[in-house]
Amino acid sequence: MAGHGFSHTPVEVPAVRTRYRTIQTALPVPESLPILQKLYDCESRSMHGQLPVVWDRAEGFQVHDAWGNTWIDFTSTIFVTNAGHGNAEIIDSLQAVLRKPLLHSYTYATKERADYIERLVTVTPAQFEKAFLLSAGTEATECALKLMRLQAAKAGKKRPGILCFEGNWHGRTMGAQMLSWNPAQKEWIGFLDPNIFHLPFPYPWREEAMSDPAGYFERSMAVLCAENGLDPSTDLCGVMMETFQGWGAVFYPEVFVQAVERFCRKHDLLLAFDEMQAGFGRTGRLFGYMHYGVEPDLLCCGKGAASGVPLALVLGGREIMDLPDIGSMSSTHSANPLVCAAGLANLNVLLDGGMLSRVEELGTRLHGGLRDIQRDHPSHLAHVLGRGLLAALIFNDPEGRPLSGLCDRICEEAMRRGLLLVHTGRESIKIAPPLCIEPDALSEGLQVLREVVRDEIARS
């Protein structure tokens, strides 16, 4: 069967029946193959390559297919369903809008939008006075790019330079790809933005970055300015950074980010965080940047903003957010009453319902379990990174070579045993259960992972 990376030949697997997992068919389920085939026939292959599970229902921290199989979900789809799959409060809020009915309003005012935006700017730190609602994360990072450049023009800067980081990723549209690192993904554009610059990332395995993180930033900044003839005060207008580097949940050292902030303040640059994966409770704080002790000017969010409906947003100060003139920035489906109602319910669940306050303790359990796995396999499992209910396992061989094939096999085998993991296609596996996961379900998932890692390393 074409259009996929994983085997689509049904395999008889041992039956699993626990409190949280059921596997009772061959996998992939033979009856699911026509559905997969329909997608491979009719849809761009760019959407394919995923584990061959056809989702039928998802509730809380479990995913069900139509043939009686149930998985513990360590993905939250892709860091989206933070409040849990099919969260009842979110569904109730959607149903209330559907029953009116009110499906769409474009930029005509609705109470749903007013109530959501007001709550959003109330519960977020004081510098975020206004929000811009969008549908996709890539729109949010593009919006921040535009705001930085409008601010550069207003401030009379000579060049609208933006600093970004090696290895970061900000979305698939053109501006977002320019901000992102991956040079191969930008080839289709045919040219590079001469005012977007990338600085080296302080990876934990870079000795010179770890021994003096602030100095590492300052030295690389000095090199960049010398190589490009830049005066930071007149030729740069902003910094865009992923709160942690996505593929491997790689956080920056705190003092590194604080040095970036000092640089921004000194040279009058806007500091923006791409909180797509980090936002809305994932790391144990409402936003991931809060671990760094800095105060960004702009936040770009999406994914977990409404735990399952397409809501993205940018938050910032009044002056910056009002730079685009009336009508000069909008998006047809943004501010949809349904997504606003869901966004408000999402905030209620995380903040008033206490879901956010569970994350730290659950995160301690998660990271403790992952470190136990690492202790068993030090020559394969090079790093366990992340915070809160977000983790990445990075598999390298003893010479530091990436073991991406091993990661593929671990994801596939975990799926056969009733556990879904985030498959990155690289030498990392990411883990991000919904924040509502029960402690014993988290432990059960960790035990499955431990056995799968052991078996797949033994087989390799």
Ligand SMILES: Cc1ncc(COP(=O)(O)O)c(C=O)c1O
């Ligand atoms: C860090 C980061 N920024 C931006 C995006 C783009 O978001 P979207 O796919 O909603 O456009 C993603 C999505 O994976 C992301 O992880």
